[in-house]
Every structure is written in structure tokens, then in C-alpha cells.
Amino acid sequence: MFRFAPSPNGFLHRGHAYSALLNHRLALRFGGRFLLRIEDIDLARCKDAYIETIYDDLHWLGLSWEEPVRRQSHHFADYKAVVQKLSALGLLYPCYASRTEIAAASVGRDPDGAPLRWRDHPVIDADEEDRRREAGKPFALHLDMRRALSRIADLRVTLDYPVFSPTGEGSHAKANPARWGDVVLVRKDTPTSYHLSVVVDDALQGVTHIVRGRDLEAATDVHRLLQALLDLPVPAYHHHDLLLDADGGKLAKSRSSYPLHALREAGMDPRDLLTEPGFATLI
Structure with missing residues (x-):
């Protein structure tokens, strides 16, 4: 598929x-x-x-x-169900900080060039976070990357995935999700994110082969991690030149x-x- x-x-x-x-x-x-x-x-x-x-x-x-x-x-309910599952595992946390505040406190950049966010590296102090929460300010849900990788280690899951060429040759690649930091899985303005919805949809639709541009190759790090956390099938990937x-x-x-x-x-x-x-x- x-x-x-x-x-x-x-x-x-x-x-x-x-x-x-x-x-x-x-x-x-x-x-x-x-x-x-x-x-x-x-x-x-x-x-x-x-x-x-x-x-x-x-x-x-x-x-x-x-x-x-x-x-x-038309399928936000599907993504909400997965968010609830990840939350129940203790893998998500709310972030009330703005992009500007995250950028100012960041210690690096992810593969897309966005500032890294880590749970153990506070962006705003606890009092300000409580104030924004009580005021009903919007928040994003971030994946606790270190906790997620610890769970993967406990499950003894390897984060490799199959890759293939248009002529049929196959091999494997290794995902490196840590370089994304605590990636956003639910945006402030949308009840999901690209990373979450694409992984859920590919599994629900039975997609077996993913062909997309090299600009999305690094995103496979996050997608492979989510597949492992959610016990989803792993498609084969081909990232073509742009x-x-x-x-x-x-x-x-x-x-x-x-x-x-x-x-x-x-x-x-x-x-x-x-x-x-x-x-x-x-x-």
C-alpha cells in the first residue's frame, strides 16, 4: 500500500x-x-x-x-485516542511557553532547525506555568523524549526500519529520535501534529511503503519511535531526491x-x- x-x-x-x-x-x-x-x-x-x-x-x-x-x-478523534494512550503511559507533558521563550532558552536545534525543548531544562518558572494554567492559556503537548527512550529500552525494542530503492533493493536504517528533543505531538492550535497524525493514519490505512522527499527523512526518527511506543506496524521507506x-x-x-x-x-x-x-x- x-x-x-x-x-x-x-x-x-x-x-x-x-x-x-x-x-x-x-x-x-x-x-x-x-x-x-x-x-x-x-x-x-x-x-x-x-x-x-x-x-x-x-x-x-x-x-x-x-x-x-x-x-x-475528519478524524481528530483517532488522534485524541492515541494522545490519551501516550498520556496514560506518562509520556506527554504540557508546555505553556511561547516559541520565542523556547528559542531563548534552547540549547540547540532539531533537524528542522526549530529550537530544542527538554523537560528537565525549564523554559518558564513553575509559578508562571501555574499562572498560565490557571488562566486557561493554550498549551502544547510535548513527548518526554528521555522517558520515551527509557521505555523503549525496557521493552528491548530496536529503532531500526526497512528502506528500499525503486528497483526493489532493501536494507535497514537506524532512527535517532533523541536529536529531536521533546518534540511537539499536540499543537496549541490543533489537537494533533504532523508527526502524530501521519503515524496513526499510516497504521489505520495499512500503508506498507512510504515514498516521500529527503526533506522528510529525519522525521522518520520520530515516526519510528511512535510506532514502537504504540506497537504499530513499521512500513518500508524510500526518501527520494528533491x-x-x-x-x-x-x-x-x-x-x-x-x-x-x-x-x-x-x-x-x-x-x-x-x-x-x-x-x-x-x-
């Missing part, structure tokens, strides 16, 4: 096209199934109009997928990379994408 899982917080670009096509072709090559999932937990930025454009862009690329399409915003723009930067919505819908509306034949640099590696 393969899946393509875009977030509808902007328009798809060539990089998304490459990843969607690669997932679809590998599903066919390995005799598997192909799912589309809409990762719309960010209710403030995700828009229905973007979802409709995603459907149109993928149909333009000649792709089809199984129905129904899972929209994460398509770059003319300046050598990665294609991204945040960089306003040229959208697929503009190519489509301009009358471009989608087969012409396969002649562009980067797409030649599609098998």
Missing part, C-alpha cells in the same frame, strides 16, 4: 507531481495499491479550494486512487514555486513533464 499525502495549504508544484507519480508507479510495479490522503490538520491554512485543485492536478497527471479519500480534519528550482533551492509552496494548475491551465501536456530535468529518474 502506497500513499500520496499532500497538505492543502497551497497549490501543488512539480515536486509534488514527481512524488505522486513515483508513488503511483511503484504501487503498480510492486503490485500494490495507491491511496490519496489529504493532510489538513492546519484548519487555519488549509482550504477546500486547494483540495479541489489537488484533485484536478492529479487527474491531469493521469492518476487515479481508491475512495474514500481520508481527510485528517527537484530544484533554477536557483538551486528546493521547490516549495513557501517559495511560491510555479504551480501545476498554472501549467494545466496554460494547456501544457502533462507528458512533457517527463522530459524535464529530474523526472527522467521516474521508472
